[in-house]
Amino acid sequence: MKKAKGKLGFIKKLFHHSDSAKLARKFIHQHHKELKEKQSPTFVTDTDTVKLKDIVFKTKKNFQLGYEVFGWYPYWEKDYYKYLNYNLLSTIAYFSYEVDPKTGNAITTHDWDTTPIVDSIKAYPDKKILLTVSNFGEKNNRKFLKNTTAVNQLVENLIQLLEKRKGNGVCIDFEGVAKSQKEEYTSFLLTLSNKLKKANKDYLVYITLPSVNWSEALDFNSINQTVDKFVIMGYDYYGKTSSVAGPVSPLNSDKTWEPYNLTTSVDYYLENKIPNNKLLLALPTYGSLWETKTQSLQSKVKNYIGSRTFSYIKKNIEGNEQIYIEPISKSAYSSFSIKGDKNQFRQCWFENDSSFVYKTKLIKDKKLAGLGIWALGYDKGYDDIWNVISSEMAVESENSDEKEQDSVKNAGSIFSKIVNTLGLKDPNSKINTVEEKLVSITDYKNVLLYTMSFALFFACVGFVWAMFSPNTRAGFFNNTSLKGYYIGLMLLLAIVIFRILDAIDDFIVMLIIGFLLGVLAFYIANGIVERKKKELP
Structure with missing residues (x-):
């Protein structure tokens, strides 16, 4: 633990003025909520124009996840529950119960009592539905955590809400807890866990972790046994306050990017004795768009244009501009000039199916519990990310044995050539069906x-x-x-x-x-x- 704290302190000392330090004071979940409610042009989802697929992304009949796949379902994604393949999800956290820090009561629960997503996922006995509990900023957290009455009231409310909808637990999303509140925060988590599990021994407690633990407000030794799963919010390493355009969720940094990235975040929490089988790494299904001074990497920012969901990027940027994978961060980006004005430049950084593979490999290499997603619905109409999840997060993934996969694919290819040569290729033919089955066989x-x-x-x-x-x-x-x-x-x-x-x-x-x-x-x-x-x- 001392080693991890010392490393973080050393980096802080070197980069106390850095973009990452500024981003520590901005909470992306709250940021997206506020922009969505204000219908701000800096957060574009393109939900009105994108055409949802008529058929939900399908998995194989005997498909089984080998890792936990956790996704936040924002309240504003009203009917997206109709288009989810629940086989590809283990846990959904409905966002959110907003805490009134004065009383512990809900400012709003955003239709938790009636949202169809709860009924949809409860139709699958092996899936879990959690209620996200959000409180943002040092001021709000200080006010709430020092108020024992408010803490007890919140816990009682949560027990009632979980009982009403047959929920499986809560995800605590308290961002901006100060170091001075470490004891109060620990006490709150202990009280919450003890009372929830007394009401129902199967209730679960998840908590979010900042990508960089700037405040050091977490008492890892005390909460390790109390918390069932920890979710690293692995995004916004570059964002609104950045002075240069860069990767939202970088795998590595080297000397090119800020010294914080997914790998250092995961290593920090593992070094602080959080078991890898209790640690989830959440990735973004949104990107950031900047107006930049040049088209080159690490270009200075002229203006932060805003967040863009994957569906918006897929339709409006990837469909018109060249997409690259930056070799160090393993993040997708596009750098282009505005049509009609060659001196006006844009850079968009995001995660796509290619970059997601690198990030899921980190999860597997570090033997983490699984993957998190902020947020479900940001990619509506496209199945790129779900393709990666279905292949990389499955039991005995199709890519787990490349030699076997290649040999089977080659067999399928040879079979296909024979069929075509004989003129037997027919959509309704039995031979074509056998061919498809042959190609689909990928494990021993x-x-x-x-x-x-x-x-x-x-x-x-x-x-x-x-x-x-x-x-x-x-x-x-x-x-x-x-x-x-x-x-x-x-x-x-x-x-x-x-x-x-x-x-x-x-x-x-x-x-x-x-x-x-x-x-x-x-x-x-x-x-x-x-x-x-x-x-x-």
Whole structure:
């Protein structure tokens, strides 16, 4: 812990005047809320013009997440719940219960009592719905945390709201807690957790973590056992107060960018003994747009134009301008001049599907609990990010074994060429369906399942066909050993197939194997006894 604090202090000393220090006083969740309510031109979502897809992004039938995927659902995304593929989400945090710091009561809960997103995700027993609890700024947090009555009132309100909607817990989003409030903040989290879990032992407590812990207001040792999951807000490393345009969510910095990035943020919290299996890294589905002095990287800013959602960037910038991946930060950007004015420049920095892959690799390399998203709905109408989640956050991801994937794809490609050469390519043909299935097989379990299923199927077909012959029937049914070998082989194949499909568990498998071994032992023992009898005078 001392090492981590010392490193942060050293960086602070060097960059006390930096963009990052200024950004520490700006809270992106509050910022987006205020701009959205004011319908400010500095926060453009393009929700009126983007056409939502008629079909929700689909996953494979047996798709299963290997990591937690956590997403904030802002209250202003009214009907986006209709377009979510819930298979790609583990946890949704509804944003938000806004705390009145004087009383602990809600300034507003933004329709928590009625929002359909709760009912939608509760239809999936393995998914969780949380209520985000927000309080922003040192003044508001100081006022609330020192007021025991307000703290108790908030906790009682939350228990009632969770009970009413059958929620799974809360996500505490208190940003701007001062170092002087460390003890009060710790006491609040302990009180909240104890009372929630007393009301329902399964209630969960998540809290947000700043990308850079400037205030050092977190007592990690005290809250580690109290908090179920920690969510790093891995965005706005560059933003409204930046003097140069740069990556909103950089993977690394080197000497090019400010010394704060996703890697240093994750390492800092791991060094402070937060277990990696309790740590989530949240990434942005929005970007920042600047008017810059030049088109070059690290250009000085003339004016901050505003935040732009992924859907806006996809439609209005990516569709018209060249997109690059900056090699150090691994973030997407576009640098361009305004049409009709070659001396007026723009830079937009954001995350797309290519940059997301690098960030999800960090999550996997550090063995974190999973991925967070601010915010659901910012990418409506586009499935780029969901494609990455479906491939990178899955159990045995399609990219987990490149050699196997390449060999299967090559097999699919060869098969496709043969089909095309024979002129059999038809959208309705069975051969085309087989081709698609072949290309979709990417892991050894599926390969084993398909192989054994084919073997079992053709063995059964061959057996039935052979039984049409009287000689074969007589030979088969009069030979006890042959019958035993055949039935045993078929049972073995069936057991493996059913186990891969999770139709039976390991206990049932052991019972069946034990039974078969018992039958085999009886058969062998009986044969030995019969031979001994024949040898007697």
